[in-house]
């Protein structure tokens with residue numbers, strides 16, 4: 001049975017950050033993810049996780065100064081040294097929180113040099129943090145112009161080439177729909193590589209149900225195939241977060 005997580009960067013933003021943990025637990029979630037938690041000292045988050053019994057499912061890496069910074073730089077050749085320094089810091093933070101997955105962001109880049117750099121950095125990260133589960137996520141270029149990883153086929157090729165058991169795919173159905181228009185077909189092609197699933201509706205990236213993406217069919221397929229990982233709600237609630245949680249039931 002899959003378990004459900006709330007992305008606290010996007011959900012429950014009616015509340016101050018640390019109060020979102022209890023709200024997520026009260027709403028029925030078993031886990032949470034936070035895109036860039038680094039502004040908050042890890043012990044404060046740990047205390048909320050302990051108090052609520054929520055699992056820390058996923059966080060992003062790098063950079064720690066996300067607010068106005070680039071969307072990661074694992075595929076940016078000029079930033080290789082910075083990637084390694086920041087990855088070590090992010091890995092320490094993730095280990096402190098017992099995070100299930102650490103998403104490595106590629107950043108804005110293109111071409112053969114970027115691809116080679118991405119492969120080098122990912123292989124190095126997987127080897128230097130063997131106990132962490134690392135993910136990469138294809139993200140559509142309308143939402144994130146210039147993002148290097150905009151292709152599920154490329155992601156699969158890179159993961160298969162590196163072949164590290166702790167480096168897998170983050171399947172965000174919202175991005176899959178925007179990139180391919182075929183969430184179920186894409187899922188079937190890459191599901192053997194998937195470690196984590198995220199959901200959000202289209203258009204608008206609001207609640208999963210009721211839009212163009214056939215989530216009842218997607219959830220039924222995950223259940224039929226025995227997907228046992230996490231499914232995280234990563235979307236902008238159309239109204240109050242609690243009013244839009246029918247999808248976890």
Ligand SMILES: O=C(O)[C@@H](O)C(=O)CO
Pocket residue numbers: 035060103137139172175198234
């Ligand atoms: O889908 C997304 O946008 C995220 O999962 C992400 O990591 C971007 O920061």
Ligand SMILES: [Mg+2]
Pocket residue numbers: 137172198234
């Ligand atoms: Mg996502």
